[in-house]
Structure formats: C-alpha cells, structure tokens
C-alpha cells in the first residue's frame with residue numbers, strides 16, 4: 001500500500017524522533033560495531049516539534065546509490081552509512097533466500113537506492129541530528145524492503161544514540177556483552193502515554209558547531225579518564241536501576257535528581273579527559289545555577305537540566321511548572337528585541353513572577369544569552385508517512401524543488 005510504483009520505482013517516506021539521554025552513553029568498547037562501555041536511557045521527543053524525514057527509493061534506472069542531506073548531495077561512501085545499507089540489504093537477502101512468499105511484493109535488493117533526508121530543526125544547533133537521522137534511514141529502508149524484527153542493532157551502527165530513537169517513550173540501550181553486538185539493543189521501558197505530565201524545554205544557547213565531536217571526544221575519554229571507567233563499572237549500573245524505577249513510578253523528584261547528577265558527571269568525565277574537553281559555556285553554567293536556585297526557592301525539585309556534547313540545555317519538568325519556569329528564563333535571559341520568535345513548539349502562556357522569586361534567584365540578567373526555546377513533550381517512535389505528498393524525492397528519483 002505504501003509503494004507508489006512509478007517507472008519501476010518503489011518509494012517510502014518515514015519520520016523519526018530525537019532522543020535526549022538521562023543516563024548518558026559516553027565511550028565504546030568496540031569502535032567498529034559501536035558497542036558501549038555502559039547502558040544508557042533516554043526520553044524520545046515528540047515529532048510535532050523535532051524530527052527527521054527520510055525518503056528512500058529504489059529503481060532499476062538508478063545507476064548508483066546516492067544521498068541528499070538537507071538539500072545538498074552528501075557522500076554515500078561514509079563508512080557508517082555503508083554499514084547500515086549493507087546490514088539492511090543482508091537482512092532483505094536473508095528473507096528472500098528463506099523462501100518467504102511475501103517477499104515478491106517488495107523490491108529486489110540488487111537495485112540502487114536514492115536517499116533524501118531533511119531535519120526540521122537546525123542541524124548546526126547541536127541537537128542530536130545523527131540519532132534521528134540514522135534511526136529514520138534504517139526504519140525507512142526496512143519498510144521499503146518489508147523487513148521486521150530487531151532494527152535497533154542496525155541503527156546503532158550508524159550512531160550509537162540512534163538505536164534509542166527506534167522507539168517512543170522511555171527507552172534503554174542495553175550495553176550487552178557479546179562481541180558480535182547482537183545483544184546491544186534498544187528496548188522500550190514505557191510508552192509515551194505513560195507520563196503525560198512530563199514536558200521538555202530545549203534552551204538553544206549557541207548554534208555553533210561543537211569543537212569536539214562525540215565520536216572522537218569519547219575515544220579520548222576512554223583512553224585517558226579514570227573517572228569514566230569508574231562511572232561505567234560502578235555508577236551507571238546502579239543509576240540505570242534507580243532511573244527505571246523513577247520512571248515506572250512517575251517519581252519526578254528522583255527522575256530529576258538522577259538526570260542532573262548524570263549530566264554533571266558526564267561533563268566531569270569530559271574535564272577528566274586529557275586534554276580536557278569543554279562542552280558547557282558560561283551560559284550553560286548560569287542555567288545550571290538558575291535551576292538549582294529555582295528549585296530551592298520552591299523547596300522541591302520542579303525542573304531538571306541535562307547537557308549533551310554542546311552548550312544547549314534540555315530541561316525536563318512537569319506541565320504545571322512550564323509557564324513559570326519559561327517566564328523565569330525570559331526574565332534572566334531577555335531575548336533580543338528583533339531576534340525573531342523566542343518560543344517555538346507547544347504554546348506557553350505568559351505569567352507574572354513574584355518579586356520574591358526574582359530576588360531569590362538573584363543573578364544578573366544576560367541579554368540574548370539564550371537564542372530561543374523549543375517547547376515539546378515525550379513522543380512516539382518512527383512513523384511511516386503515507387501518501388505521495390510526503391515524498392522528498394520526485395518521480396524522477398531526484399530531490400523535489
């Protein structure tokens with residue numbers, strides 16, 4: 001039903017979400033297969049605000065495999081991209097050879113593939129584009145060839161964190177122990193409907209490209225940081241259990257505490273790396289202080305921060321606290337007058353702040369310290385997008401427009 005047969009072309013379009021880890025993945029035990037030194041856990045964000053869309057097409061007319069990313073042709077020989085293509089084709093061949101009669105409804109593996117992908121958020125903003133990107137690619141190719149079963153193992157080989165974007169809601173990536181990586185897979189802990197009050201705010205601090213990418217950064221950390229080793233062996237196993245329990249019980253206090261401690265320890269291992277890696281900047285550190293002062297003013301943990309390999313903050317909170325916290329952010333990081341829309345995503349009403357709250361936070365406002373906020377929530381996993389209007393490739397197999 002999802003294949004528009006046109007000039008012998010089969011085409012499928014899918015979308016996939018971003019995920020933000022609350023137990024961080026940092027460090028590999030196998031670079032080639034992308035096997036981590038510890039398990040990790042993340043929240044899948046809603047695709048209404050952030051998503052990758054990918055169209056894949058095969059045709060006997062295509063002369064070679066090609067890929068377009070955000071409008072421009074990219075290098076198809078990228079090793080991780082090649083691995084994902086190879087693994088999907090291997091599965092498709094295996095199914096064909098097994099004599100499955102359904103497989104005649106799906107295209108033959110020998111045709112070349114055209115891939116066209118776009119992120120609806122700035123790739124340069126440092127918002128986990130590789131996770132949504134590889135999850136989307138693997139999911140779309142699997143739909144094209146009619147493949148089912150464990151696909152997170154393939155997405156993992158595109159980018160480690162991508163395996164977690166293969167599911168919605170609350171997802172763990174079990175590190176596994178086998179050398180072939182077949183047990184290093186993602187699993188959903190709870191679906192997106194489990195904790196409807198949970199909200200996510202992304203405070204975009206800087207749109208610059210990061211100085212050290214995740215892949216090389218974690219390589220250096222594995223080689224040089226004794227703290228990372230201790231963390232992987234002793235701390236993460238314990239925190240995985242506590243975090244899973246906090247999510248199951250919708251215990252925001254514990255969820256928030258572990259999330260912040262995890263972020264801080266991840267950045268501590270970056271500082272323990274030699275030479276050290278700095279992902280946080282002065283604005284990031286001001287956000288951390290602001291969150292702690294805000295929580296202590298209220299005498300309970302209402303918001304939690306987490307930072308990945310960049311200065312942008314991701315805030316987890318509950319819906320009843322969103323309006324006040326966004327107002328606090330606006331007050332202490334007043335937007336540029338003509339800086340464009342400050343709040344994107346789910347609507348947030350303006351409220352007034354008490355003088356007491358303002359004075360208990362007690363820091364100097366930093367104008368334009370935060371560029372904009374994306375307001376979103378927990379969301380589902382990858383989706384098949386039906387209907388030809390969604391396709392990013394035209395009938396000629398080339399990007400539209």
Ligand SMILES: Nc1ncnc2c1ncn2[C@@H]1O[C@H](COP(=O)(O)OP(=O)(O)OP(=O)(O)O)[C@@H](O)[C@H]1O
Pocket residue numbers: 052053069117118119123126127128129130131132133134137159161213214308309
């Ligand atoms: N839509 C996409 N489809 C396929 N690959 C993508 C897509 N978007 C990004 N990528 C791949 O991911 C790379 C960017 O990944 P990189 O790790 O540098 O940044 P990031 O994903 O934003 O951050 P991080 O992975 O550290 O959280 C791109 O160069 C490209 O190879």
Ligand SMILES: C[C@@](O)(CCOP(=O)(O)OP(=O)(O)O)CC(=O)O
Pocket residue numbers: 020021023024025026034040130158159160161162214215308309
């Ligand atoms: C800080 C992180 O976001 C690191 C993500 O690293 P990547 O998945 O981008 O790394 P590669 O496996 O080398 O592609 C933490 C996390 O998402 O768990």
